[in-house]
Amino acid sequence: MKIAVLGTGTVGRTIAGALAGLGHDVVIGTRDPEATLARTEPDAMGAAPFAQWLEEHGHVHLARYADVATDAELVINATSGAGSIAALSAAGAENLAGKILMDIANPLDFSHGMPPTLNPVNTDSLGEQIQRTFPDAKVVKTLNTMNASLMVDPGRAAGGDHSVFVSGNDSDAKREVTGLLKSLGHQDVIDLGDISTARGSEMLLPIWLRLWGALGTANFNFKIAR
Amino acid sequence: MKIAVLGTGTVGRTIAGALAGLGHDVVIGTRDPEATLARTEPDAMGAAPFAQWLEEHGHVHLARYADVATDAELVINATSGAGSIAALSAAGAENLAGKILMDIANPLDFSHGMPPTLNPVNTDSLGEQIQRTFPDAKVVKTLNTMNASLMVDPGRAAGGDHSVFVSGNDSDAKREVTGLLKSLGHQDVIDLGDISTARGSEMLLPIWLRLWGALGTANFNFKIAR
Numbered sequence: 001m002k003i004a005v006l007g008t009g010t011v012g013r014t015i016a017g018a019l020a021g022l023g024h025d026v027v028i029g030t031r032d033p034e035a036t037l038a039r040t041e042p043d044a045m046g047a048a049p050f051a052q053w054l055e056e057h058g059h060v061h062l063a064r065y066a067d068v069a070t071d072a073e074l075v076i077n078a079t080s081g082a083g084s085i086a087a088l089s090a091a092g093a094e095n096l097a098g099k100i101l102m103d104i105a106n107p108l109d110f111s112h113g114m115p116p117t118l119n120p121v122n123t124d125s126l127g128e129q130i131q132r133t134f135p136d137a138k139v140v141k142t143l144n145t146m147n148a149s150l151m152v153d154p155g156r157a158a159g160g161d162h163s164v165f166v167s168g169n170d171s172d173a174k175r176e177v178t179g180l181l182k183s184l185g186h187q188d189v190i191d192l193g194d195i196s197t198a199r200g201s202e203m204l205l206p207i208w209l210r211l212w213g214a215l216g217t218a219n220f221n222f223k224i225a226r
Numbered sequence: 227m228k229i230a231v232l233g234t235g236t237v238g239r240t241i242a243g244a245l246a247g248l249g250h251d252v253v254i255g256t257r258d259p260e261a262t263l264a265r266t267e268p269d270a271m272g273a274a275p276f277a278q279w280l281e282e283h284g285h286v287h288l289a290r291y292a293d294v295a296t297d298a299e300l301v302i303n304a305t306s307g308a309g310s311i312a313a314l315s316a317a318g319a320e321n322l323a324g325k326i327l328m329d330i331a332n333p334l335d336f337s338h339g340m341p342p343t344l345n346p347v348n349t350d351s352l353g354e355q356i357q358r359t360f361p362d363a364k365v366v367k368t369l370n371t372m373n374a375s376l377m378v379d380p381g382r383a384a385g386g387d388h389s390v391f392v393s394g395n396d397s398d399a400k401r402e403v404t405g406l407l408k409s410l411g412h413q414d415v416i417d418l419g420d421i422s423t424a425r426g427s428e429m430l431l432p433i434w435l436r437l438w439g440a441l442g443t444a445n446f447n448f449k450i451a452r
Contacts, residue, residue, distance in 0.1 A: 112349055121348045122432075123338055158451035165433070192436045200433030206348075207391070207426030210418045211450060220452035224437060225384035226445065 004029055004072035006065060006087050008036050008050045009043060011104065011148045012078035013057075018152030020059045022183055027061045029068035031090060036062065069095035074102065074176075075137075081107035081126050082119075085133055097136035100173045102180075103127050103198075104143040104151070106205050115209045118202060127167060127198030138173035141198035142166045142181065145208065147218040154185045154221070162221035163188040167197040190224060230255055230298035232291060232313050234262050234276045235269060237330065237374045238304035239283075244378030246285045248409055253287045255294035257316060262288065295321035300328065300402075301363075307333035307352050308345075311359055323362035326399045328406075329353050329424075330369040330377070332431050341435045344428060353393060353424030364399035367424035368392045368407065371434065373444040380411045380447070388447035389414040393423040416450060 005016040006029040013028075020026040030036045030050075037051045047053075054062060069075055069091035079087040084105050088096065107126040109119035120129060127141035143151045143164060154160040164186045166174045178189045192200060204222065212218050231242040232255040239254075246252040256262045256276075263277045273279075280288060295301055295317035305313040310331050314322065333352040335345035346355060353367035369377045369390060380386040390412045392400045404415045418426060430448065438444050 117348045122343045162449075162451035190437070190440060192433070192440050197433075197436045197440075200436045203429040203432050206429050207418070207423075210423045210426045211416070214416060214418050214423075215450075215452060217452070220450050223388075223449040223451040224441075225388035225447050225449040226441060226443070 001025070002071055002073045003027075003076065004068035004074070004091075005076045005078055006068070006091060007078035007080075007105075008062070009078065009080070010045055010047045011151070013047070013050075013053050014148040014152055015076060015078060015104070015143075016060050017057050018184060020057065026059070027063055027068040027072070029065040029087075029091060030062060031065060031087070033062050033064060065091040066095060072099065074100045074180075076102045077105050077130065079105055081105045082109070084126060085129060088130060088134060093134050093136070096134050099137060100176055101130065101134065101137040101139045102143075102177055103130055103139055103141045106144050106202055108205065115206070118205060121203065122199065125196070125198040125202050127195050127202070131169065131195045138168065138170040139195055140166055140168035140170075140173050140177045141195065141201060142177055145201050145204045146221045150219070150221055152184050154187070157219050157221050158223070160185055160187055162223040163190055165190050165192050165197075165201045167192045167195055167201060169194050188224070227251070228297055228299045229253075229302065230294035230300070230317075231302045231304055232294070232317060233304035233306075233331075234288070235304070235306070236271055236273045237377070239273070239276075239279050240374040240378055241302060241304060241330070241369075242286050243283050244410060246283065252285070253289055253294040253298070255291040255313075255317060256288060257291060257313070259288050259290060291317040292321060298325065300326045302328045303331050303356065305331055307331045308335070310352060311355060314356060314360060319360050319362065322360050325363060326402055327356065327360065327363040327365045328369075328403055329356055329365055329367045332370050332428055334431065341432070344431060347429065348425065351422070351424040351428050353421050353428070357395065357421045364394065364396040365421055366392055366394035366396075366399050366403045367421065367427060368403055371427050371430045372447045376445070376447055378410050380413070383445050383447050384449070386411055386413055388449040389416055391416050391418050391423075391427045393418045393421055393427060395420050414450070
């Protein structure tokens with residue numbers, strides 16, 4: 001499948017690399033490719049400069065948001081939550097229309113200090129904001145409840161015996177995304193319902209962040225035991 | 227141990243019955259015992275009239291909030307979240323001082339329709355509100371992330387292979403509560419940190435409610451797979 005991943009951070013790189021490894025035709029989108037490639041310092045999260053990563057992943061290409069979205073059959077939002085609407089707007093509503101838009105971002109708000117809180121929260125979600133802003137895209141919220149390494153290699157924790165959620169208004173889009181998740185090794189994909197259920201999966205972030213601290217590792221995930 | 231359970235709903239009854247069954251001296255607190263006993267209709271959640279339940283649990287007694295809190299060594303808040311501060315105020319700050327106050331309530335807000343949202347949320351929690359209002363109590367948030375039946379009989383789902391969280395500022399109080407949870411059959415008790423981590427466990431409620439709908443049963447729980 002032709003897949004556009006928006007976002008050059010750890011999450012974008014990890015999912016792009018894994019999907020390319022599965023044989024998909026993957027392009028990463030960014031606001032300004034020249035600026036992204038010119039960086040020589042680690043990013044805010046400590047990840048190596050993007051150009052270095054790209055060199056090690058020759059089968060993945062980098063281009064402007066709109067350029068990658070035009071040709072894509074499926075678009076993945078892996079930008080920071082606070083910048084997602086702007087990034088998707090740059091990709092172009094007309095380039096997202098009719099396509100599956102996998103939203104794996106979280107609306108983390110660092111303005112109250114650490115740990116970050118959520119904005120929006122409770123009566124709204126980033127997934128819903130994106131669906132409202134791009135009504136012709138088929139938004140599916142997923143994968144936002146775990147570390148990037150586990151997104152693409154669930155077996156790294158508890159032998160993969162844990163859960164991943166999908167939320168969205170379009171059943172066919174959720175079925176397609178479920179197939180993609182299973183191809184990455186996810187065993188237990190739970191359909192929560194329409195896109196408003198993204199409130200629930202996004203609101204897992206606060207306890208995820210505290211568990212990261214309490215357990216001293218990010219190599220854990222939620223399992224719905226039943 | 228002398229335990230006061232505040233709240234006569236399904237959660238209060240279930241935990242009171244189970245702790246009495248373990249040999250504890252359990253009293254249930256309510257605002258107006260005569261009014262509680264006079265009810266002949268099922269409550270808002272469909273539970274049988276309290277008087278009927280009490281008749282079947284002769285070893286549990288009912289009294290006013292303040293009367294049960296005075297003699298208790300440990301107090302459990304099993305009232306509705308919206309009424310918790312009022313109920314605890316009626317129990318009396320002086321009767322809570324120096325005691326462990328297990329808060330198992332959730333601040334569900336039904337004013338936006340169904341499903342309920344949370345109030346407070348994100349930058350505050352019911353656990354913190356209670357700790358701020360009763361600074362001399364040792365508040366431990368726990369058990370609020372699962373169905374009442376699982377609180378007292380975790381083996382009912384996945385053979386008990388799931389997790390329960392504790393949040394609180396007092397390590398000794400968390401240790402004592404952890405012992406009580408283990409005596410109820412909980413195998414994996416995770417200490418999230420201070421009482422502000424109650425934000426995280428309370429914010430599990432929205433996805434819990436959606437999972438209840440998606441799975442068609444409340445007999446599930448979160449496991450932190452690692």
